[in-house]
Amino acid sequence: MPTIDRVVFGDNQFFGINHMSQEKALALAMRFHNLDDIFTVYQAAFDAGVRAVMLNSNDRAAAICARFRDRASQYPALAWYPSIPYPHKYANLVSEKGIMAAVNSVVFKDTGALAGLGKLAQGGLALVSRDIVQLAKMLIDAEMRMFRGLDVRVVFLQNVLTDLVLGLGVRDFFVEYTEHIRRKYGATPGLITQNLPLLRDRLQEWGVEGVVICASVNKIGYLMSPGREAYEQALADNNPARYPVMAMSTLASGAIPAPEAYDYINRLNLQSIVFGASSRSNIEQTLRCISPQPLTAKVQLQ
Amino acid sequence: MIINTLNVGVVGAGRMGLTHHSIMNTLPGVKVTAVADPSGAVTSLLEKYAGVRAYKDHREMIEREQLAAILLCTPPAHNYEILRHTLERGLHVFVEKPFLLSSAQAGEMARLYDERKLVNQVGYVNRFNDVFTRARQLARDGLLGKVLRFRSEMFSGTIVREQEQSNWRATHVNGGGAVYEMASHAIDLINYLFGTPDRVEGTSLTRVFSRDVEDIVSSCLFFRSGLAGTLYVNWSDESYRKPTNKLEIFGDRGKILADQHGMKVFVREASPAHGFTAGWNDVYITDVFSNVPFYLRGIEFTAQLDDFVRCIRSGEPPRCSFADAAATIRVVEQLFSNHTAITGGLN
Numbered sequence: 001m002p003t004i005d006r007v008v009f010g011d012n013q014f015f016g017i018n019h020m021s022q023e024k025a026l027a028l029a030m031r032f033h034n035l036d037d038i039f040t041v042y043q044a045a046f047d048a049g050v051r052a053v054m055l056n057s058n059d060r061a062a063a064i065c066a067r068f069r070d071r072a073s074q075y076p077a078l079a080w081y082p083s084i085p086y087p088h089k090y091a092n093l094v095s096e097k098g099i100m101a102a103v104n105s106v107v108f109k110d111t112g113a114l115a116g117l118g119k120l121a122q123g124g125l126a127l128v129s130r131d132i133v134q135l136a137k138m139l140i141d142a143e144m145r146m147f148r149g150l151d152v153r154v155v156f157l158q159n160v161l162t163d164l165v166l167g168l169g170v171r172d173f174f175v176e177y178t179e180h181i182r183r184k185y186g187a188t189p190g191l192i193t194q195n196l197p198l199l200r201d202r203l204q205e206w207g208v209e210g211v212v213i214c215a216s217v218n219k220i221g222y223l224m225s226p227g228r229e230a231y232e233q234a235l236a237d238n239n240p241a242r243y244p245v246m247a248m249s250t251l252a253s254g255a256i257p258a259p260e261a262y263d264y265i266n267r268l269n270l271q272s273i274v275f276g277a278s279s280r281s282n283i284e285q286t287l288r289c290i291s292p293q294p295l296t297a298k299v300q301l302q
Numbered sequence: 303m304i305i306n307t308l309n310v311g312v313v314g315a316g317r318m319g320l321t322h323h324s325i326m327n328t329l330p331g332v333k334v335t336a337v338a339d340p341s342g343a344v345t346s347l348l349e350k351y352a353g354v355r356a357y358k359d360h361r362e363m364i365e366r367e368q369l370a371a372i373l374l375c376t377p378p379a380h381n382y383e384i385l386r387h388t389l390e391r392g393l394h395v396f397v398e399k400p401f402l403l404s405s406a407q408a409g410e411m412a413r414l415y416d417e418r419k420l421v422n423q424v425g426y427v428n429r430f431n432d433v434f435t436r437a438r439q440l441a442r443d444g445l446l447g448k449v450l451r452f453r454s455e456m457f458s459g460t461i462v463r464e465q466e467q468s469n470w471r472a473t474h475v476n477g478g479g480a481v482y483e484m485a486s487h488a489i490d491l492i493n494y495l496f497g498t499p500d501r502v503e504g505t506s507l508t509r510v511f512s513r514d515v516e517d518i519v520s521s522c523l524f525f526r527s528g529l530a531g532t533l534y535v536n537w538s539d540e541s542y543r544k545p546t547n548k549l550e551i552f553g554d555r556g557k558i559l560a561d562q563h564g565m566k567v568f569v570r571e572a573s574p575a576h577g578f579t580a581g582w583n584d585v586y587i588t589d590v591f592s593n594v595p596f597y598l599r600g601i602e603f604t605a606q607l608d609d610f611v612r613c614i615r616s617g618e619p620p621r622c623s624f625a626d627a628a629a630t631i632r633v634v635e636q637l638f639s640n641h642t643a644i645t646g647g648l649n
Contacts, residue, residue, distance in 0.1 A: 016543055022563050025543075088544055091317070132347055163598045167324025168352045194597035198328065222588050225597035225604075255588035 002188045004154060004212060004244055005052035007290060008081050009045045009283075010276035014038050015058060018253055028278065035063055042075075044280040048287050052079040054274050055147075056158070058086035062146040069149050081274070083156040083192060084143035136173070137180050144185065154212050155181045156190035166199055171206040178211055188212055192248070195225050197234040200243055209242045214274065216249035219256055219264040223249055235269045246272035258282075262289035308332045308611065311367055313360045313384060314375035315339035315348065318398050318425070322373045323348075325604050328596040329611055338363040360384055364391050371421075371614060373607075374398065377470045378477035382407050389414055394421040396610045400486040401627040403477055405635055408628035415624055421613045423606070423620040424627035426490040428547055428562075430605035432590045437549065437560045438495050445573055446553030452496070452531035454488040458545035460537040465512045472514060479515030481507065481634055485535040488547060490622070490630045492523065492531065495551070498629045499523035502636035505644065510538040521637055562600075563587045 012018070016029025032038050042053075055061050068075060090102060144155070157177060165173045178189035190212035193199045203211060217235075221228035238245060247270045251261045265273065273290055277283045308331060312323045315337055327334045338357040339345045345356035357363035364372070364387060371394040374384060381402055388395050395415070401424045402408040415422035428434050441449055461480075465471075471478035492499065501524040507516035517538040524530045537545075549560045556569035564586040572580045594604035606622070613620045 018563075022546060022561050029543075091544075159597075160599060163596075164320065164324050167328045167596060167598060168320070168348070169327060170351045172351050195328075198596065220588060221593060222591060223597065225593055225601075226595045227593045252588050253586075255586060 002153065004188070004246070004272050005079055005081075006272055007050060007287065008052040008054050008079075008246065008272060008274040009042070009050045010054045010248065010274045011056055011061075013041075013276040013278040014064075015056070015060065024254070031278070035067065038064065039067065041278055041283075045277075045283050046076055048280075048283050050283075050287070051076055052081060052153070054081040054083060054156070056083045056086055057143045057146060059089065061086075065146045065150060078151065080147060080150045080152045081154045081156065081190070082144065082147045082152060083158055083190075084140065085158060085161070086143075087158050087160045133172075133176050136176065137184075140177070140180060141184070152185055152187045154188045154190040155185055156192050156212070156214055159192040159194050162191045162193045162199065163195055166193065166195060166202060169202075171202075171208070174203065174206065174208045174211075178208055190214055190246070194223050196245070197226070197230045200234055200238060203243065211242075212244050212246055212272075214246040214248055216252075217245075217247035217265065217268065217270065218250050218252040219261060220252050222252040222255065232268070238269055240269065240271050244271040245269070246274055248274045250275060258286050258289045262286075266290070306331070308370045308614065309335045309368055310371045310373060311336040311338065311360075311363050311369045312373045312375065313338045313363070314377075314398075315341070315344040316375060319373070319375035320344070321599060321603060322375060322396070322398075322607060323352075325596055325598050325607050326373060329604075329608060330595065332611055336363050336367045336369070361387060364388065364393070369393060371395065371610075378403050378482065379470075379475060382411070385411050385415075389418065389420070392418065392420065394610075394614050396423045396425065396607065397624075397627075398425045399427075399490070399627065400477065400482045400631065400634070401624065402631060403474075403482070405628055405632040408624065408631045412624035412628050419617070421610065421620060422624040423610050423613070424622050424624060425603075425606060426487060426494075426622045426627065426630070427600075427602040427606055428487055428491050429494050429622050430602040430609070431562050432592055432601070433560050433562060433565055433585070433587055434491060434494075434547075434549065436585065436590050437551065437558050437565055440558065440567065440576065441495060441551055441553070443576070445556060445567075445569060445576060445578075446551060446558065447555030449496070449529055449551055449553040451550075451552040452492065452529070453534070453548070453550040454492050454531065455534045455548040456484050456488045456537075456545065457535070457539045457542045457548070458484065458537045459540040459542050460484075460545070461511050461517055462538055462540045463511055472512065474515055479512070480517050480519050480535055480537045481515075481637055484537050484545070485519045485533060485637070486630055486634060488533055488535050489633045490626070491547060491549060492533070493626065493629050493633070494622075495549075496525065496529060499633060500526050502633065502640045505637050505641040507637075507641045519637070521640070523633070 013028055014032045016025045018025040181187050181189040192214040194216060196213060196215035200213060216223035224231050247265060250265050250273060275286050277286055310326055310332060312319050312334055323334050326332055334354055336355045337345045337348050338360040340358050342358055348354050349356035372388050374381060374395055374397040378400055381397060470476040503522045505521040508518040510517040519535040521533045523533060546561055551558045559566045567578055567583045567585060569578050569580060594601045596604050609621055
């Protein structure tokens, strides 16, 4: 039976992502320009007891994965929580080429054996709608290539995609995604969302279970649609064996001091927390604040 | 209270069409029932998986479906003809920016839709950003004293390679280029804050990777009141992870530096009413954000469609009407003619 880690170390700080301030984001991007600086922070997290890592499949992640693979003996055994895809890559490609050509360029790049299928994306209407499921799986596999050889526990879909498809109301997408992740990667499917109450309700209606939901949860209700009260209600009546919840943005990008933030978080029905920090002292402080359960505690899934 | 379900059709199934479709579908009392796009590749998938009816031709969709409103997300060169049709059918319309490519057509549509009392809105989404609306309010409250100068800038890494010709974005005729697609946002922000500038000077449009359209836009904008400012837009700047607007407003009592995520406010004297001390003050998005019923790619897209629906139900005017967008197109035309007068064409 699969389990998830209570505490997962996130990656936003490494890639110039800060939802509160573009200035802070730029400063972070500059600080972590060099891979060695990223690994210094990882080492601090490992020293503090962290054994699980979330990493988005962006253009720098491949090099991070490669180092973890190549120097495996230097690091503790890690549980991996990849998130796919890197949305901005697609956003720019779609602006440049249009939707189908963008898909084409991602799926068929570096996959010589599949090059013949390139025709598929060039607009054959019947072909596209018949093979869209296959095409989506190929996109997932293209994103997952960089994580090969790592111990992948949960594969998360980025919120921009989860929420787009959630709004469109495409049940089949969630069914196919969750099955593909289980079958092909032997991992638990995960969905990142900024709309936890709606997503959880729809998944229940659709009978899609055994999915880790990762969502912003914080005291000020930031990035929590439709609002904090709806989240608290949804969490209170949530069955964690069916939909374990991993909280992100617990500090609301730094707007809430850690002790105050986790005083709120620790009262909620949350199974896991992903947090990012870029200094040893912040990592240690956050870990002290996260509920008294041991860091290595695992939550069993159905 | 019983609210009649609002049936909505989406024209154009590109990135913005899909985004608006998804958001609209989650708003209370609203249902997207049909989509139209001539390519058919994406709409046939939506028909199969998202339970909407798909059309290749928007006219057929409008004739066959019982729609109250349309979300128009097509390249702008198509919009005039489509808007004439939706006007005849009495539909409320939300149009993606830049709306239309000529101020004459834009002004005409603004007048006709207002006469028919149809809600008409354009997707200049910065008007729904919580930081920019707060900055506007602070300026209007007189916090900065008399406003004398501004800078409105926008950056992204959208076009960072040599461009193929096939894309509609590659020509001005179709509404492509950094002026229509990005500078329009930065201009609309100026219009929203200060009204429409009276004069455009010193325009420079420069190619970096595109062949027939500009990638960099700079210009100076003047108001009769003495207010003046600069516009600088660059969509070939790879150092930006995502599109970013920046705004600087200088007045004789203070200034504001703002982007979508926060602002720094400098005031010469403390303003307890606004919670500001003398000198620098930080305002983060986490201080001013509002929640929306559904989040996709930021809160702004949902906030603007929520406003569109609210205006349909209440009859109130939208925050960004066709007339507002027509004013932006007038400035765009001035940019092009000013640049041509200076250089005779693209640099």
